[in-house]
Amino acid sequence: MSWTIEEIERDWGATSALPGIVVDAFERVERILGREWIAATRERAGGRVQGAGPLLQVISMGGRLSVLDTVEGAERLVRRLKQHDASGEAELTAMHLLHSHNRAAQIELEPEVVAGRSARKADFRIRVPGKVWTYVEVTRPNISEVRERITAILGRITDVVLEVKREFALEVFFRREPEDRELEPLLARLRSFCVDQRAKREEVDGVALLLRSDQPGRVTPHQEPEEPATPRLGDVKFIGGGDEPRRHIVARVPYADKRADKFLADEAKQLPGGHPGLIMVDASGEPTAFASWAPILSRRFQPNIHTRVSGLCLFAPQLLAIRDTLVWVPRVQLHFNPHAKRALPQWMRQALDEAARDFGLCFEAAQRPV
Numbered sequence: 001m002s003w004t005i006e007e008i009e010r011d012w013g014a015t016s017a018l019p020g021i022v023v024d025a026f027e028r029v030e031r032i033l034g035r036e037w038i039a040a041t042r043e044r045a046g047g048r049v050q051g052a053g054p055l056l057q058v059i060s061m062g063g064r065l066s067v068l069d070t071v072e073g074a075e076r077l078v079r080r081l082k083q084h085d086a087s088g089e090a091e092l093t094a095m096h097l098l099h100s101h102n103r104a105a106q107i108e109l110e111p112e113v114v115a116g117r118s119a120r121k122a123d124f125r126i127r128v129p130g131k132v133w134t135y136v137e138v139t140r141p142n143i144s145e146v147r148e149r150i151t152a153i154l155g156r157i158t159d160v161v162l163e164v165k166r167e168f169a170l171e172v173f174f175r176r177e178p179e180d181r182e183l184e185p186l187l188a189r190l191r192s193f194c195v196d197q198r199a200k201r202e203e204v205d206g207v208a209l210l211l212r213s214d215q216p217g218r219v220t221p222h223q224e225p226e227e228p229a230t231p232r233l234g235d236v237k238f239i240g241g242g243d244e245p246r247r248h249i250v251a252r253v254p255y256a257d258k259r260a261d262k263f264l265a266d267e268a269k270q271l272p273g274g275h276p277g278l279i280m281v282d283a284s285g286e287p288t289a290f291a292s293w294a295p296i297l298s299r300r301f302q303p304n305i306h307t308r309v310s311g312l313c314l315f316a317p318q319l320l321a322i323r324d325t326l327v328w329v330p331r332v333q334l335h336f337n338p339h340a341k342r343a344l345p346q347w348m349r350q351a352l353d354e355a356a357r358d359f360g361l362c363f364e365a366a367q368r369p370v
Helices: 005-012 019-033 035-040 052-070 075-082 086-099 145-158 180-195 259-268 289-300 346-367
Strands: 106-109 112-115 118-121 124-127 134-139 168-174 201-204 208-213 232-241 244-254 277-282 311-322 325-336
Touching: 005 019, 005 052, 019 035, 019 052, 019 075, 052 086, 052 106, 052 311, 052 325, 075 086, 086 124, 086 134, 086 277, 086 311, 086 325, 086 346, 134 259, 145 180, 145 232, 145 244, 168 180, 180 201, 180 208, 259 277, 259 289, 289 311, 289 325, 311 346, 325 346
Parallel strands: 134 277, 168 244, 277 311
Antiparallel strands: 106 124, 112 118, 124 134, 168 208, 201 208, 232 244, 311 325
C-alpha cells in the first residue's frame, strides 16, 4: 500500500521535512518492517498518540534502513528490528553512522572471525572498496545497577520535603556515593537541618554537604571550589501552593559509570587480531558516559592492553528542537587507541568526526533563541 503526504500529515501530524523524504521513509519502513511496526510507534498505555515523536521515529527509521539496500544477508537483523529489539536498532544506527558519511562503504553482516582460540561472528565488518576490512562490535548497555541504586537514594533524600512542613530551600551536595549504613544517619541529620532554620551550611561525616538558600522554588546547582566538576545524577522535589509552605530539596551524587572498563574488556575479546577493530556503544541509557568514560578509556588504552581495539565510539540518538522543528541526530564521540596494532582507517575517523560535527551544529542551533 502506498502512502501520500496528505495521508501522513492528516493522521500523523504536519512535518517540515520535504514531502518526498517523508513518503519514501514511510514506504521503506512498511516494505522492510511492515505496517504493524509503523502502527506500534503510536501505541501507548491508554491509547494512540499523535505528534512529532512517533512521526519522527518512523522518518528516522526509514533513513537508517536505507543502509540495508547495500547489505546482503540482512534478514536476521530485520527480524530483530520487527520485534523492536533495542540492540538490533543500535547495530542499524552504527552502520548508518558510518555508511551515511561514505556511501561507497561495503558492509557485511555477521562475518565469521577467529578471536583467540574460538570462532564466532562479529556484528558486522565494513570497508571502502579495495581496502582492509574493519570489524565492528556494537553494544547497548542497560541502565546500570549503580545508577538504579543512586536513583533510589536520591528519591529517599528528596522525599524529606514531604515530611517537614515548613518553608525551606535545600541542596544535598554529595561528596561521594553514600554507603548503605550511612543513609539513615544522613536522613536524620537532613530532617533536623530542615527544621533548624539557623544554619546555612552543614557537613555530614564527609559524605555530603547540606546547603540552605532563601529562595524556595529557585534551583541553582552548587559546586564546591575545591571539588572537581564531575558528572552527577540528581533529583529535585518541590511543594507549594494552597496552604502548603513553599519548599524544595535538590540532591546530586557524583556518578561515573564504571562499566566502561568492563565493556572494553568484554568486547575487545571478540575482535580478530589481524584487522582494525572498532567498538561502538549506544550510550542512550547512560547520559553521563560522554563525560565520565573519557578518562577511563584513556587509562585503558596502553601499549600492552586492548591492542586489538583501534577505537571506541560512543553514540546516542537525540531529538533536538530547532526553531519549530524536531530533528533526530546522533551525538557521537570517538576515542581512538594510539597503541592499537591496527589503526582505525582514516575514512572511518573522518566519517565519525563529521557525524560529531553535525551533532554540534544542530545542538548549537537548538540553543539559539527563537
